[in-house]
Amino acid sequence: MKRILFIVGSLREGSFNRQLAREAEQMIGLRAKVTYLDYTNVPLINQDIEFPEPEAVGRLRATVKEADGIWVFTPEYNFSYPGHVKNLFDWLSxxxxxxxxxxxxxxxxxxxxLSGAGGKMATAKCREKLTELLTFLKADVMEPQTGIALNVEAWTEGRMILSDEQKVALKNQVEAFLKIV
Ligand SMILES: Cc1cc2nc3c(=O)[nH]c(=O)nc-3n(C[C@H](O)[C@H](O)[C@H](O)COP(=O)(O)O)c2cc1C
Structure with a gap:
């Protein structure tokens, strides 16, 4: 069975991006083994501690290596990706x-x-910059991507309910990803 590693780029308990990941996980169902990356112990990149590799970095590399594909669900921070997401890819580079x-x-x-839930622009800037970063690292970034512009209810209730159109977009991405991994 194919293994897909989910990376949620939000550390927030009630994260909408985590909720989006759960939706994708349900759509994948039993067709692949989904695991979530725990990167809480990965240190900030620092060339003084690069060699030998820190234990948590070794685990990060091993987890990424054994995955057939990676799916990043991340919020957009100031028109880009969060610093802790960059930190992971800096280590992996x-x-x-x-x-x-x-x-x-x-x-x-x-x-x-790549997918993301955020404000009006549906994390477009974040995904654009993440695509650029990952392409530089020679990763194979797939299309389509899914961007969710969170609605008022989500912000007020803390719960993301996808519209039919958003569900179709996510489902299309799931099917496309399952085909290539
Ligand atoms: C430092 C910071 C910067 C942000 N910048 C943006 C932004 O540029 N675009 C955007 O759509 N939302 C921005 N937001 C709002 C996030 O989209 C929102 O908090 C979202 O819920 C975060 O995702 P999460 O629910 O998965 O934690 C920002 C939030 C933070 C904390």
């Missing part, structure tokens, strides 16, 4: 052995899907 730039990183060639 680095060699495991000092000065070994020959061995491909675990993110190189990885199939990545």
């Amino acid at each position: 680095r060699p495991v052995v000092a000065n070994d730039y020959e061995t491909p990183t675990v993110i190189n060639g990885k199939k990545v899907a």
